[in-house]
Amino acid sequence: MISKLRSIVLGLALLAPSVFLLGAFTVWPVLQTIINSFFRRNAATRGQPVWDGLGNFTRLFEDDQFIKVLGNTLLLVLITVPISLVLAFLIAVLLNQKIRGIGWLRSGIFYPTVLPMVSAATIWLLLYNVDFGLINSVFRDLGGSPRNFLGTSTLVLPAICVMLIWKQTGFLMVFYLAGLQGLPTDVMEAARLDGAGRLQTLRHVSLPLLRGTTVFITTIAVTGAFQTVDQLYVMTQGGPNNASNLLLFNIYETNFRFQDTGSAYAQTTILLALLLIFTIINAVVSDRRSHDAT
Amino acid sequence: MHHVTRRQLLTGLSAALVLAACAPAPTAAPTASAAKPTTTPVAAAATEIELYFPVAVGGPIAKIMDGYMERFNAVNPGIKAKAVFAGGYPDVLTKIQTTVQGGGKPPAVAVLLSTDLFTLLDADLIENLDPYLQKAGDAYVNDFFPAFMLNSKDDKGKVWGIPFQRSTPVMYYNKAQFKEVGLDPNNPPKNWTELADAAKKLTKPNGERWGLQIPSDGFPYWIFQAWPISLGKNVVGTEANKVFLNTAESTESLEYFVKLIKTDKVHPEGIIPWATTPDAFVAGKASMIIHTTGSLTNILGKFPNPADVGVAFIPGKNGFGAPTGGGNLYIFKGAPQDQKDAAWKLIQFLSQPEMAAEWSRDTGYIASRKSSYDTDLMKKLIAEKPQYGIARDQLQFAQKELTSHQGAEVQKIYGNAIQAAIEGKKAPKQALDEAQVTADKLLSQFK
Numbered sequence: 110m111i112s113k114l115r116s117i118v119l120g121l122a123l124l125a126p127s128v129f130l131l132g133a134f135t136v137w138p139v140l141q142t143i144i145n146s147f148f149r150r151n152a153a154t155r156g157q158p159v160w161d162g163l164g165n166f167t168r169l170f171e172d173d174q175f176i177k178v179l180g181n182t183l184l185l186v187l188i189t190v191p192i193s194l195v196l197a198f199l200i201a202v203l204l205n206q207k208i209r210g211i212g213w214l215r216s217g218i219f220y221p222t223v224l225p226m227v228s229a230a231t232i233w234l235l236l237y238n239v240d241f242g243l244i245n246s247v248f249r250d251l252g253g254s255p256r257n258f259l260g261t262s263t264l265v266l267p268a269i270c271v272m273l274i275w276k277q278t279g280f281l282m283v284f285y286l287a288g289l290q291g292l293p294t295d296v297m298e299a300a301r302l303d304g305a306g307r308l309q310t311l312r313h314v315s316l317p318l319l320r321g322t323t324v325f326i327t328t329i330a331v332t333g334a335f336q337t338v339d340q341l342y343v344m345t346q347g348g349p350n351n352a353s354n355l356l357l358f359n360i361y362e363t364n365f366r367f368q369d370t371g372s373a374y375a376q377t378t379i380l381l382a383l384l385l386i387f388t389i390i391n392a393v394v395s396d397r398r399s400h401d402a403t
Numbered sequence: 404m405h406h407v408t409r410r411q412l413l414t415g416l417s418a419a420l421v422l423a424a425c426a427p428a429p430t431a432a433p434t435a436s437a438a439k440p441t442t443t444p445v446a447a448a449a450t451e452i453e454l455y456f457p458v459a460v461g462g463p464i465a466k467i468m469d470g471y472m473e474r475f476n477a478v479n480p481g482i483k484a485k486a487v488f489a490g491g492y493p494d495v496l497t498k499i500q501t502t503v504q505g506g507g508k509p510p511a512v513a514v515l516l517s518t519d520l521f522t523l524l525d526a527d528l529i530e531n532l533d534p535y536l537q538k539a540g541d542a543y544v545n546d547f548f549p550a551f552m553l554n555s556k557d558d559k560g561k562v563w564g565i566p567f568q569r570s571t572p573v574m575y576y577n578k579a580q581f582k583e584v585g586l587d588p589n590n591p592p593k594n595w596t597e598l599a600d601a602a603k604k605l606t607k608p609n610g611e612r613w614g615l616q617i618p619s620d621g622f623p624y625w626i627f628q629a630w631p632i633s634l635g636k637n638v639v640g641t642e643a644n645k646v647f648l649n650t651a652e653s654t655e656s657l658e659y660f661v662k663l664i665k666t667d668k669v670h671p672e673g674i675i676p677w678a679t680t681p682d683a684f685v686a687g688k689a690s691m692i693i694h695t696t697g698s699l700t701n702i703l704g705k706f707p708n709p710a711d712v713g714v715a716f717i718p719g720k721n722g723f724g725a726p727t728g729g730g731n732l733y734i735f736k737g738a739p740q741d742q743k744d745a746a747w748k749l750i751q752f753l754s755q756p757e758m759a760a761e762w763s764r765d766t767g768y769i770a771s772r773k774s775s776y777d778t779d780l781m782k783k784l785i786a787e788k789p790q791y792g793i794a795r796d797q798l799q800f801a802q803k804e805l806t807s808h809q810g811a812e813v814q815k816i817y818g819n820a821i822q823a824a825i826e827g828k829k830a831p832k833q834a835l836d837e838a839q840v841t842a843d844k845l846l847s848q849f850k
Contacts, residue, residue: 152525152809153848156504174819238679239610239671240688255610260620260673262826346621349674350822365497367812368522 165375201285262352517554564731602669630656633719657831696794
């Protein structure tokens with residue numbers, strides 16, 4: 110009895126630090142955010158919270174700009190995540206060969222990850238420049254007319270997507286590469302003995318075995334895409350006319366430039382809800398797939 | 404046992420903290436004692452103040468600022484001023500706001516945008532400067548360029564900020580390219596017709612060279628404001644809850660801008676980046692640009708032949724006009740009285756005509772006071788590089804920069820409308836009408 114009690118106490122004691130940290134730095138701020146999102150608080154209220162019910166949310170969903178921002182954010186996630194994932198997998202397979210100098214190639218592919226986002230954004234700002242950017246110089250040499258990538262609303266979001274894919278694919282690739290190298294060799298051998306070709310092995314053996322990695326990477330890529338903010342700050346400031354404005358940048362602007370703290374809280378609540386939904390979908394889908402596989 | 408060690412640790416820590424807090428005092432002494440040998444090394448009596456400042460232009464600003472503080476401290480033994488580099492303009496504002504919201508003490512003085520005035524007033528952060536100005540006398544305040552003082556005053560005429568790093572947009576043009584196409588390099592365009600005609604001659608096909616580039620990302624409202632002002636109707640008046648975004652003057656200006664892009668094709672399509680426009684000019688890819696006077700030092704430094712850099716007033720329809728821009732010095736309400744008084748002394752020190760002239764030479768900002776231009780330093784600078792005098796001369800046509808309650812948001816609303824029209828997404832009139840409705844709705848919260 111006493112030993113059981115002791116083990117319970119010990120268990121609680123061991124959990125306490127993580128419960129405390131999680132509570133103080135995750136649960137409490139989330140609750141604060143949700144509670145504060147029901148108050149109007151801006152320059153007009155002189156920074157004081159005024160109970161407003163769902164006012165912040167109704168105003169946001171009546172605001173064309175916010176709808177546009179929300180749409181841009183979802184579009185960016187839906188474009189960059191699948192493409193980055195597929196590219197990361199393909200590159201990992203290619204780099205998982207025993208060739209001389211492969212280490213250099215791997216470092217090269219991983220290099221964008223090491224660059225701070227602000228530096229990377231500055232590089233792309235110049236690459237995309239309409240007058241002397243590298244991309245437009247090539248266009249011009251090929252006889253085409255230059256494109257103002259970051260200054261045209263139809264081109265700006267794709268341009269940001271390309272940059273994001275370039276930046277994160279190397280990072281995601283590392284997980285796949287590690288996964289591929291950790292695959293049991295006996296299964297591979299069995300597949301080969303059964304007469305499976307390279308592609309078949311990849312499709313029916315490697316990919317299913319890497320499911321755990323895929324779920325993990327998807328989560329990282331989705332949260333990463335939702336947190337896109339640095340490159341907007343450097344490259345577009347959300348323009349032209351909000352064509353590249355994304356949720357996190359909009360929250361930053363709303364709170365720190367426009368002093369509309371109430372609305373920023375409400376937008377953060379929406380961001381949290383979106384992340385929660387994506388995480389749940391990801392978990393459910395991968396769970397179902399792993400049942401199918403067994 | 405555990406508790407004892409922890410308490411011991413805490414005691415040790417706090418002792419270390421106290422020591423650390425005391426430490427700067429002895430090190431501070433040499434500067435003060437070097438200036439005045441009579442001062443004892445006890446710096447406890449000195450009022451310590453911090454000046455938060457942003458860096459918005461190129462150059463070793465932080466080093467220059469530290470030098471100014473040293474010189475101020477040398478002549479003010481009772482005060483120890485320290486300059487704190489705090490990021491860009493929005494970062495400085497954010498830093499102060501979060502400090503005050505968290506119950507902390509603000510710095511005594513900071514450089515923030517002149518247009519932050521109503522944001523600072525609504526958050527009740529800044530000190531009214533009229534009592535200080537009364538003591539300083541009319542001669543002091545009247546020596547500042549009147550255009551700069553417009554953004555220092557609230558809707559009732561009270562003064563809250565002292566002009567410091569102030570600017571205005573001007574037109575830069577490439578004299579060599581003017582000669583090349585047969586234009587008079589000493590007679591830059593003076594109105595809209597001349598501007599469009601010159602730009603047509605200067606433009607080469609296929610984006611090889613543009614006649615004119617006006618940056619329109621980030622804060623497109625600023626340069627654009629020059630045109631409604633030149634037409635006699637600024638987009639902002641004295642009231643803090645009214646803006647005039649869709650006037651006939653504003654609409655006509657936007658229609659002209661769109662015509663340069665879509666009909667005359669002398670200006671690239673889409674939104675032009677602020678940061679790289681001077682580079683396009685230096686590289687000869689743009690023959691004329693409109694940019695801040697703060698870029699002058701940078702452009703002259705990079706241009707193949709600096710004598711070919713022409714600076715001119717921004718051509719309006721039939722006259723000239725420009726907004727002012729840049730940062731003012733503010734004193735913060737939450738600071739103790741002795742710090743506020745010390746901060747005022749620092750402001751007066753920094754705004755001496757000689758100091759303002761030095762700051763202008765070191766950074767490219769316009770010296771904020773008229774008498775600065777009578778100093779030898781400024782006379783010599785303008786004699787050597789006459790380009791430095793143009794922005795000052797244009798100030799006679801300058802008006803207030805767009806500001807209001809929730810000012811940054813109103814600026815963005817106006818900017819978005821300009822961008823939508825530039826891209827051809829909306830007709831200028833429609834874009835501005837919609838912007839006016841949005842701005843009115845926002846400002847209706849403020850009576």
